Amino acid sequence: MVDEQVAIVGGGLVGKAAALALAQAGLSVVLCGARDAAPPPASGFAQRIYALNAASRQLLQRLRAWEQIPAGRVQPVQAMRIAADGAALGFDAYAQRVESLAWIVEADAIERALDLALRFERGVRGLAGLVVGARRGEAGWELDLDDGSSLRAALLVGADGRASRVRAWGGIGLRSRSYGQTALVCNFVTAAPHGACALQAFTADGGVLALLPLPDVGDEHQVSLVWSAPDELAARLREGTAEELAARVQEQLPLLDAQRMAPLRPAGAVGAWPLLLQRAHSVVGEAVALLGDSAHVVHPMSGHGLNLGLQDVQALAAVLGRRAAGESPGAAQVLQRYARARAEQVLAMQLATDGLHRLYAPGLQWLAPLRALGLSLVDHLPPLKALLAGYASGRSVLS
Ligand SMILES: Cc1cc2nc3c(=O)[nH]c(=O)nc-3n(C[C@H](O)[C@H](O)[C@H](O)COP(=O)(O)OP(=O)(O)OC[C@H]3O[C@@H](n4cnc5c(N)ncnc54)[C@H](O)[C@@H]3O)c2cc1C
Numbered sequence: 447m448v449d450e451q452v453a454i455v456g457g458g459l460v461g462k463a464a465a466l467a468l469a470q471a472g473l474s475v476v477l478c479g480a481r482d483a484a485p486p487p488a489s490g491f492a493q494r495i496y497a498l499n500a501a502s503r504q505l506l507q508r509l510r511a512w513e514q515i516p517a518g519r520v521q522p523v524q525a526m527r528i529a530a531d532g533a534a535l536g537f538d539a540y541a542q543r544v545e546s547l548a549w550i551v552e553a554d555a556i557e558r559a560l561d562l563a564l565r566f567e568r569g570v571r572g573l574a575g576l577v578v579g580a581r582r583g584e585a586g587w588e589l590d591l592d593d594g595s596s597l598r599a600a601l602l603v604g605a606d607g608r609a610s611r612v613r614a615w616g617g618i619g620l621r622s623r624s625y626g627q628t629a630l631v632c633n634f635v636t637a638a639p640h641g642a643c644a645l646q647a648f649t650a651d652g653g654v655l656a657l658l659p660l661p662d663v664g665d666e667h668q669v670s671l672v673w674s675a676p677d678e679l680a681a682r683l684r685e686g687t688a689e690e691l692a693a694r695v696q697e698q699l700p701l702l703d704a705q706r707m708a709p710l711r712p713a714g715a716v717g718a719w720p721l722l723l724q725r726a727h728s729v730v731g732e733a734v735a736l737l738g739d740s741a742h743v744v745h746p747m748s749g750h751g752l753n754l755g756l757q758d759v760q761a762l763a764a765v766l767g768r769r770a771a772g773e774s775p776g777a778a779q780v781l782q783r784y785a786r787a788r789a790e791q792v793l794a795m796q797l798a799t800d801g802l803h804r805l806y807a808p809g810l811q812w813l814a815p816l817r818a819l820g821l822s823l824v825d826h827l828p829p830l831k832a833l834l835a836g837y838a839s840g841r842s843v844l845s
Contacts, residue, residue: 450476451775452766453589453599455577455612457481459553460738460755461605462560466509467759468603469569471767473775476597478589479606480564480572483557486519491633491660493717494553495670497523497644497749501840502756503549506556510566514559515551521661522546523644529701530648533822541828542835548644548749550658550670573597577606580615586733586776601776602734603762605755608724610740616731625721627653628680629746630673632688632716633660634695636707639667646747647701651676652808654747655698657707668713671695672746674721688712721745725792730785733776735762742792754792757840761787 451473454461457480465477484492498506506512525538526547539547564570575591582588586600604612613620640659647655653675660668673695675683683691692710699705724743729736738755765784766775773780 449585450474450571450597450599452476452601452603453478453577453587453597454603454605455479455589456604456606456610456738456740457572458605458607458738459557459560459752460759461603462557462564463505463509463511463756464603464605464737464759464762465570465572466511466560466563466567467505467763468766469567470509471763472569473766474569474571476571476573476599477564478573478575478577478591481574483561484554486555486558487714490663490713491519491668491670492552492554493631493633493714495550495631495633495658495660495672496553496556496752497548497550497658498556498756499548499750499753499840500544500546501760502753505756505760506559509560509563511556511559511563514562515555518661519552519555521550521659522642523548523550523659524642526644526646527703528646528648529703534703535822537835542832544835547835550644550660553752577611580612582732586774600733600774601766601781604734604736604740605738606740608722608739608743610726610736612734613726613736613740616734616736618731618734618736619727620724621727622722622724625674625723625745626677627674627721627745628677628684629719629721630671630675630680630683630691630716631719632671632691633713634669634671634692634710635713636667636669637709638706640669640707645702645704647698649675649698649701650808651679653679654745655695655701656747656749657702657704658749669707672749674745674747677720680718684716684718688714688716691716719746728785729758729788729792730781732778733774733781735781735784737762741788753840757791758788 452475454477465475468475528535575593577589578592579590587602588598604610645657656672657669692712696708696710722743726741729741737758744751762784769780
């Protein structure tokens with residue numbers, strides 16, 4: 447048996463970032479399920495792409511991971527356009543007086559950078575094994591790994607994703623609802639440059655179509671598609687080829703005011719993710735803290751799931767780093783500070799994305815003129831736009 451202050455279950459992006467942040471806050475950490483990220487693809491970009499906000503970038507910089515991501519794999523977003531019902535709302539970095547609205551990066555590229563930073567972090571012990579059992583003992587948690595080994599820790603951190611077992615071991619309940627949509631993801635080569643602009647449109651069937659800009663490769667331009675389509679349509683599209691999907695997306699380009707990008711050519715396979723709205727009843731339990739998708743899952747329309755998870759990491763590291771001498775990292779009063787720190791932002795993001803999903807539901811077509819008016823009004827109200835852009839950037843939680 448080994449004693450650690452913190453055991454993190456889950457070596458995804460959130461778990462790896464948490465291991466680094468907590469070790470930098472002075473804690474001894476064991477990271478379970480720590481496996482090396484996939485190498486870069488032989489050409490082009492991997493399928494999983496994330497839009498990181500300013501708060502996430504700042505955290506990765508502090509963790510000394512950001513600078514490990516090759517500049518050629520990062521696409522800054524200079525403008526954003528959201529279209530619906532014939533109206534549009536636009537944001538641009540210059541008007542918002544920020545360097546960029548977001549940064550588009552492959553999931554694996556972020557994970558490789560975290561792996562590199564973890565190699566130099568003495569406070570973290572990485573274990574490849576999965577945790578298969580957990581019991582609450584007198585001094586903390588006792589965990590069993592699938593290789594037959596065991597360990598003990600004062601605080602158990604769940605970074606084990608939407609089907610979290612840590613959440614169940616901690617006796618924390620869950621509210622979960624399917625959106626009845628599946629996100630189809632694929633990279634496309636486009637005929638014209640994207641101009642560093644992220645495009646998103648609400649479709650008449652309640653879906654959301656997004657094209658995120660990717661870095662140019664030579665004189666080739668690419669975008670990443672995230673199409674949150676009703677399950678039935680998504681299932682039909684998945685039966686076809688990537689070329690057939692490209693043709694369907696091409697038909698939708700006028701919605702995005704992006705006809706110039708046609709023809710689209712697939713630059714990889716099509717991936718699919720069923721979409722859920724999920725929220726744990728609490729982000730803490732007895733000597734347990736939840737981070738990332740184990741605590742909350744949001745619709746990808748806002749591109750904020752990972753951003754919320756990284757901001758959980760920042761909040762937990764700050765709370766644990768500031769605890770009084772002699773206070774256990776698993777003490778109830780310490781964890782309550784973490785729960786309070788995360789309550790507002792997570793609820794606001796869930797309400798915003800779920801509210802938008804409901805507002806653009808297919809049965810509400812009669813609301814279209816009013817929705818269009820609302821979108822145009824917001825577009826003409828710079829202070830409101832600045833507020834929205836600030837919230838999306840996570841600026842309100844930067845410390
Ligand atoms: C289509 C789509 C697009 C998205 N786009 C964006 C975006 O642009 N921006 C953004 O911020 N977010 C985005 N998201 C959300 C983002 O994908 C998630 O929020 C993020 O991946 C959550 O990371 P995580 O580390 O919490 O969970 P996961 O990535 O699920 O990682 C969990 C890890 O825990 C491990 N694990 C599980 N059980 C155990 C165990 N018992 N023992 C040890 N290890 C275990 C798993 O193997 C895995 O490695 C998107 C999501 C979707 C579906």
